[in-house]
Amino acid sequence: DADVTQTPRNRITKTGKRIMLECSQTKGHDRMYWYRQDPGLGLQLIYYSFDVKDINKGEISDGYSVSRQAQAKFSLSLESAIPNQTALYFCATSQGAGTEAFFGQGTRLTVV
């Protein structure tokens, strides 16, 4: 089945380290998103991309950067991780406007 795959699934890193979370999809969708989930705060948008040459900041982009290497790949980087970036991170994809988003399995990131 076509899917959205995130790697790694779990990661513990130290404060100040650079870390990359990767997302790949086989759904053929043009739009990709990175969300952060903290308990009780729902899903907050970090960055989104409508195609390979289009990258946009979401509501909580500070401290993060992204790269859309291909239509199927969208990576999220934390340049210098800090403890309050400890969270569950989801990648998602969608096709066009007015259609559902499909989520990856999530990456649980802990910054110590």
Next chain:
Amino acid sequence: GENVEQHPSTLSVQEGDSAVIKCTYSDSASNYFPWYKQELGKRPQLIIDIRSNVGEKKDQRIAVTLNKTAKHFSLHITETQPEDSAVYFCAARPNYGQNFVFGPGTRLSVLP
């Protein structure tokens, strides 16, 4: 921009009873409203959605209603079962291609 509120934040019901979760949105341009279910440790998955040209949609025990004038929409689950226990998120999305805005979520517990 769009803002989505969701109530209640937690909801406990007895097995077999109905559960209702309500959301309000602010942007009258929003016209796609999905509902996602997130089981513990899993990714959010779409359970039902509705577009602004429809007032109600049903799928077995799940229904969604939309009141465009009041800018609110609701999820109704009838004959609840323990496997309905999860966090439910509503979302709104304008059709002009902007992003999903999610509500903060409702933790539903179905007590046996």
